[in-house]
Amino acid sequence: MSAERTVIGVDIGGTKIAAALLRGRLPSISAGTPAARETPVILDRYTVLTDAHSMRACLDGIVTCIADLEHGSGRVEGIGVGVASMVDFAAGHVVESVNLPLVDVPLRDLLQRRFGVPVVIDNDATAATIGEHVFGAGAGAREMLMLTLGTGVGGGIICGGRPYRGCSGAAAELGHIIIDVNGLKCPANCPNRGCLEAYVAGPAMAAAAAAAAVAEPASALGRALTAGRAVDSRLLTRLGREGDAGAVAVLARLGEYLGAGLVTLVNIFNPEVIVIGGGAAEAGELLLGPARGVLQARGSRPARDQVRIVPAALGPDAGFIGAAALALTELFPDDAQRAS
Numbered sequence: 029m030s031a032e033r034t035v036i037g038v039d040i041g042g043t044k045i046a047a048a049l050l051r052g053r054l055p056s057i058s059a060g061t062p063a064a065r066e067t068p069v070i071l072d073r074y075t076v077l078t079d080a081h082s083m084r085a086c087l088d089g090i091v092t093c094i095a096d097l098e099h100g101s102g103r104v105e106g107i108g109v110g111v112a113s114m115v116d117f118a119a120g121h122v123v124e125s126v127n128l129p130l131v132d133v134p135l136r137d138l139l140q141r142r143f144g145v146p147v148v149i150d151n152d153a154t155a156a157t158i159g160e161h162v163f164g165a166g167a168g169a170r171e172m173l174m175l176t177l178g179t180g181v182g183g184g185i186i187c188g189g190r191p192y193r194g195c196s197g198a199a200a201e202l203g204h205i206i207i208d209v210n211g212l213k214c215p216a217n218c219p220n221r222g223c224l225e226a227y228v229a230g231p232a233m234a235a236a237a238a239a240a241a242v243a244e245p246a247s248a249l250g251r252a253l254t255a256g257r258a259v260d261s262r263l264l265t266r267l268g269r270e271g272d273a274g275a276v277a278v279l280a281r282l283g284e285y286l287g288a289g290l291v292t293l294v295n296i297f298n299p300e301v302i303v304i305g306g307g308a309a310e311a312g313e314l315l316l317g318p319a320r321g322v323l324q325a326r327g328s329r330p331a332r333d334q335v336r337i338v339p340a341a342l343g344p345d346a347g348f349i350g351a352a353a354l355a356l357t358e359l360f361p362d363d364a365q366r367a368s
């Protein structure tokens with residue numbers, strides 16, 4: 029058994045900062061069975077809305093979250109932070125952000141000085157990937173990818189059992205692979221067209237649902253639009269789960285776009301497993317089934333037959349659990365080796 033550690037995991041997103049005090053241990057390297065992998069226990073949690081008005085206000089929110097969890101616990105051994113930004117992992121720097129007022133911030137050193145324990149920071153999608161790799165749906169895999177379908181499409185790569193970050197930390201932008209060379213303008217801060225993100229992120233799902241509602245006013249989506257209700261990815265998912273044919277058809281088409289992206293990823297990486305997470309992926313098999321169909325029809329052998337396409341396992345707490353997994357793996361790497 030590896031040592032149990034008490035760490036704080038912090039997930040910094042454009043709308044909220046979610047943090048938790050957790051107690052957990054790395055699975056031993058020889059442990060491949062799910063029973064040997066215990067998800068960390070959440071001892072306490074704290075969430076604040078992200079104050080995006082200034083860098084100072086945003087940093088104050090981060091420090092407040094951690095200070096509240098640390099207060100009185102007296103036993104925090106390390107802090108892991110996943111941030112929705114481009115991160116220079118080795119330097120512990122937030123390089124730039126789209127939805128946060130954090131540019132060129134030495135966040136790791138700043139938090140280490142303030143709290144006096146080791147800190148590690150990483151891109152949030154990579155932290156989520158590490159969480160699913162250590163404790164979730166990718167447990168035991170040496171070659172794994174993750175796509176997080178949310179406001180955008182986040183990506184993460186586990187290569188040879190380790191996170192792959194590229195030469196400057198900018199790797200794994202899997203949401204920006206092209207699925208249509210003359211396609212839709214990418215909605216993110218990206219000069220590309222036809223990116224996967226333009227087709228399967230939450231806003232793209234909402235746009236597809238709204239278009240279907242306009243085209244078929246008598247459908248459940250159409251009636252919702254006429255009634256002035258929000259026609260978004262949440263409604264689309266709910267109607268799909270209830271078996272509404274129109275919603276199921278829209279989700280199937282979105283799943284096929286996802287499948288087109290998976291073809292490229294599988295052909296390049298030959299992963300054992302691709303984990304699909306994020307709020308916009310809650311339709312589950314209604315998206316993943318059609319995606320697997322496209323992968324089977326258009327992916328190359330043998331990679332297409334070897335990969336498993338699975339939903340994420342860690343649920344709505346995946347952000348800070350991923351940040352805690354980041355802390356356990358990066359700050360205490362000898363723990364897994366010592367385990368027997």
Ligand SMILES: [Zn+2]
Pocket residue numbers: 203204214215216218219220221223225
């Ligand atoms: Zn793009």
